Amino acid sequence: MPELPEIEITRRGLEPRLSRRRIAKVVVRNAGLRWQVAANLPRLASGQMIHNVSRRGKYLLIGCGGGTLIMHLGMSGSLRFLNQSVPAQKHDHFELQLDNGEMLRLRDPRRFGSVLWTSSDPLAHPRLRDLGPEPLTRAFNANWLYRHTRSRTAAIKQVLMDSHVVVGIGNIYANEALFHARIHPKRSASRISLARYEKLVEAVRKTLRLAIKAGGSSLRDFADCDGNLGDFQLQYLVYGRGGKPCDACGTRIRQFKQGQRSSFYCPRCQT
DNA sequence: CGCCAGGCCTGCACGC
DNA sequence: TGCGTGCAGGCCTGGC
Structure with missing residues (x-):
């Protein structure tokens, strides 16, 4: 969850x-x-x-x-x-x-x-010591992403979900942040400019902040420690919206498998 | 029945 | 040899 x-x-x-x-x-x-x-x-x-x-x-x-x-x-x-x-x-x-x-x-x-x-x-602790920076701090920035992706052939979505690069971003928020940054999830991380990484960092921060503000996402069973449900799933722009029209341009959202996880993107907005 | 689901560790193969 | 890297499998239950 x-x-x-x-x-x-x-x-x-x-x-x-x-x-x-x-x-x-x-x-x-x-x-x-x-x-x-x-x-x-x-x-x-x-x-x-x-x-x-x-x-x-x-x-x-x-x-x-x-x-x-x-x-x-x-x-x-x-x-x-x-x-x-x-x-x-x-x-x-x-x-x-x-x-x-x-x-x-x-x-x-x-x-x-x-x-x-x-x-x-x-x-x-062995589980924590090799983790990347927190996405809501200044340690996570475009230069960091740029430097860490020069020699990587992996797609940007998989890099975003790699906790050694940056922590806390799972499948939902990786999809949403890439949509906000207008970057195709399959784009090779080594072929993204510093300027686009600036946009991506802002998109990640914005997505996470809005989600926190909405109390998180409650898809099946997530609730806070008092049992209250979150609302952020109502604001998804691509996640879980395969076949539905993009909010920005009306093109059908596409869905495919990437590293055994579902990816969603707008083929017109994201390149 | 098969497939899907918010995570992430491990082991393997590969190339430098 | 020793890495960094990429990829598949595995851990589980439940819902459709």
Whole structure:
């Protein structure tokens, strides 16, 4: 489900309600996530005071006094605050019970998500240390993209979705951003000018900001940690619109497979 | 039944 | 030899 906007929406919901709370108990109902949840994680995280909730790419970082809980929502994960008396359902795999009777529960039908614990610098964790810049910071800019694509033959869409180049952009937002930048998803990344990369950087930022503002995209099951749905799917200009007319010129939106993912573009607007 | 779905790691083959 | 790179497969469940 979640790309950067959805994770950021989740983070904003978690921060005020987790900060300065103590983890009373950790419950692992099903350790079989993307990576097996470590057997000692409940012992390490229990009793910890939570200081802050941050985000790195699509990873949520719950910063505690003695370490950091790192969570990834995979394709189908979502987090929800519930009263501890609410019974767990089939795909509820993990929960943090807090010292105020509240509980944060992870639901993830496909189990591509993960829950990790590190007692050292979370940014040095093997899953995080090689990640590219955050797209909403100045470290992500046209020069960076230009430099990193000189020797690459890959298509620009696949480069945008490569978390070593830039984090947080998944299939939906890659499609949408390329439409805004008027760049064909199949265009070789090495054959894009610096000027066009300037446009693309702005398009990525605009797309992500608008999505965050709309509460993210709720296609099937994404909801924030209070169960509220996002609206951004109503603003899609190409994603999921194969065969429908382009908003800008009326040409039919085309769809094709690129690296096993669906790509959508307007053959007239995007070159 | 087959295909599709918001992610991303791993292993392999290739070319420099 | 050792890389960076590109590509396919795999992990899962659910919905159409």
